[in-house]
Amino acid sequence: MKIRQNLRHWAAKKALTTPVVGDIARDKLVDLHVDVFGRKADEGRREEREAHMAAFFHCTFDTYVAALDAGFTEAEAREVTHVQANFDFYNHGWTEMMEFPADELEAHYERYEDFFGAYSITIDDPLGDFRTRTIPSAPSTPEKLDAPEHPHAEGGFADDVYVEDEEGNLHVGDAVTPDDDEVDVTAAPGMQDVESEDADDAKAD
Secondary structure, three states, X not given: OEEEOOHHHHHHHHHHOOOOHHHHHHHHHHHHHHHHHHOOOOOOOHHHHHHHHHHHHHHHHXXXXXXXXXXXXXXXXXXXXXXXXXHHHHHHOOHHHOOOOHHHHXXXXXXXXXXXXXXXXXXXXXXHHHOOOOOOOOOXXXXXXXXXXXXXXXXXXXXXXXXEOOOOOEEEXXXXXXXXXXXXXXXXXXXXXXXXXXXXXXXXX
């Protein structure tokens, strides 16, 4: 899969793996992903899918941390969660939201088959053991699977994780690998708000 990577992704990784801060970062990142993929939904379909996506994405951040613990790079761990999401989109017939074509589903599964198998993740059950909460149902559009259209998908990247950096250069694997102590956790989505609230609290004290 082709994904983007910048310092905000590394900050998000640090935030998600930091106690207390991780819960705040997860909520912010869930909101961000619901917004990004919601904008890819067909007109009039976004609202009915949002609750489902929010619960689903919340679970995938457990997958992300587990993949990091298993030794995957940041880009690979993030790709794993995107693959899960695309399985879910496919199962619902939400082909317009997919990031890679439907005919690449098996190839993406096979690349992470050992990890997926360890957590009972399949194309039909994208969350597997990471289904830790109720996932609200949402209307499917199965008719789209007959002749799937993928306006937001990029094919041809099923053999590895391809990372586009901030300059637009394409890498295989992580684009940058900064030292953890060089990563500013406040650069993660939503962390700026937390920093501002902490500053306000300090002034009040």
